[in-house]
Amino acid sequence: MKTSALSVLGRRTGPPPISWLMQTALSRPKLISLAAGFTDSPTLPIDISRGVLNRILRSPKTGRPALQYGITTGETNLRRLTARHLQKLDAAGVTSQSHSWKQVMITGGSQQLLYMALEALCDEGDLVLVEDPTYFVFLSILQSRGIRARGVRLERDGPDLAHLETVLQRLKKSGELPRLKAFYLISYFQNPTGVTTRFEKKRGILKLLKQFERAAGHPIYLMEDAAYRELRFNGPDIPSALMVPGGAGRVIYTGTYSKPYAPGTRVGFGLLPEPLFTSVQRIKGNHDFGTANLLQQLLAGVLETGLYDRHVAKIERRYGRKARVMKQALTKHFPPNVEIWESGGGLYFWARLPRNISTGVKSKVFQAALKNNVLYVPGELCYADDPARRKPDHEMRISFGSASEENIREGIKRLGAVLRKFLL
Ligand SMILES: Cc1ncc(COP(=O)(O)O)c(C=O)c1O
The missing domain is CATH 3.40.640.10 (Type I PLP-dependent aspartate aminotransferase-like (Major domain))
Incomplete structure (x- = not known):
């Protein structure tokens, strides 16, 4: 059959990158995902x-x-x-x-x-x-x-x-x-x-x-x-x-x-x-x-x-602590030529590698990270298709939202080891 029953929108809509990242995380039980934008599960308000x-x-x-x-x-x-x-x-x-x-x-x-x-x-x-x-x-x-x-x-x-x-x-x-x-x-x-x-x-x-x-x-x-x-x-x-x-x-x-x-x-x-x-x-x-x-x-x-309000005050303290744990791990394990953007809230750190090092899905860094069982969001996914510039692909989003403190430390250690191989 030559034609599709799908509408223009139905045909045009690409697979959401988030599904692929989530699937990758779920299919590898040993993988530490610093990619998901999930919130901290243990503090979800069940009793309230x-x-x-x-x-x-x-x-x-x-x-x-x-x-x-x-x-x-x-x-x-x-x-x-x-x-x-x-x-x-x-x-x-x-x-x-x-x-x-x-x-x-x-x-x-x-x-x-x-x-x-x-x-x-x-x-x-x-x-x-x-x-x-x-x-x-x-x-x-x-x-x-x-x-x-x-x-x-x-x-x-x-x-x-x-x-x-x-x-x-x-x-x-x-x-x-x-x-x-x-x-x-x-x-x-x-x-x-x-x-x-x-x-x-x-x-x-x-x-x-x-x-x-x-x-x-x-x-x-x-x-x-x-x-x-x-x-x-x-x-x-x-x-x-x-x-x-x-x-x-x-x-x-x-x-x-x-x-x-x-x-x-x-x-x-x-x-x-x-x-x-x-x-x-x-x-x-x-x-x-x-x-x-x-x-x-x-x-x-x-x-x-x-x-x-009481719940929000509690989780703010919790995320503050997780962000500090991630910051300490980043300082300890990441090479010094990676620029870290730190935040006063939210769920993410933003890491910028030297421009000549790609972090994209097909890059050596991403593949090596996967092999080391750690996942991040490649920065290139976050840039619009804009004809006025080339899409930067030397950055990564790392989340402290859903991972435990132990996994944040271990995940950053694994990622740091990968980066050291390519940057030092
Ligand atoms: C920037 C931003 N806006 C909106 C949303 C959508 O959140 P929700 O639909 O759960 O309110 C998200 C979810 O991750 C987000 O990161």
Whole structure:
């Protein structure tokens, strides 16, 4: 048979690199994976969740609604609690602007919101700016939907604003600016580099995007992905871009309860300006007409009892400790000519080898690491296909999220031994 029944999108969508990495990890029982973005299993909140679920399911009055379909935009109580929670995080903000719960949408993980926001904004061939490097699953969505990406150089305190301006100028000159819809920014403890964007830079990004809106002919949104915001073990929190005066109309803020509470719940949320809120609400109506109600009730329960805050404080200490263990191991075992980007939160360290040493899936370093039973995420997977530059392939993302302290020490020792062979 010559033709395929699959749609253009069905045929175009490539295999997600994450599946291959996970499969590799699972098929080798002795392998230590420093690749997965999984959270720390031993601290997952089993007791808290059991208690809250028991309370919900004890009486028909609370149990039945939790087991029934809900509302597309999410359970009202959870939307209110989420707005209040975000308000508390942003309290150190520069203005007294408040977040309205009516702008909050509850989604199936923040991943669903990222997908739906792109559905609402982008047609095939449209453009999105991303940090260089960025979250590889986001790149997979772009690939699948035929959306083009342009990378903006990343510095230790956020995107390089001068480079952002150059990229925008270039798009204006080539007549492609009308295709540009958004800048996707992972603003806290970024995946994969651990970088947190300074508030002043968020202000700068919004100002630049605004400057180019006239030439674009429409708003250019800032998609602020704050997935790791609450996994913070060092330094103060930074207000979101929603707190930039005038920013709220242009910021799509996405957050999640996966990382700070439990990925198994896959409850995410977002704050969206109009007309996006309505558009995404309709799209979600077609996707699933509402996130799992029982899980929303669980999250509402842990938020309103204060159990959530206590849990987050506990895991922040836990990740802080694991990050210190990894740092010590890196100092001890990695060659000195590997540059390490350390973070005050999140799950990742970013290691940069000399430029001439490849870390890609087919590289000698990656194959030797596999042979030594240790896995990392090759940096090249985190770079968009951008015709303006060659994809760097000399970096690696190493995670301290799911591995035990013992495995972090052993994994870094194995990886260090591999690197010493190639670098010294
Ligand atoms: C940067 C980033 N954004 C979003 C997500 C999606 O998380 P979830 O759908 O569980 O909220 C992840 C997951 O790893 C992530 O790393």
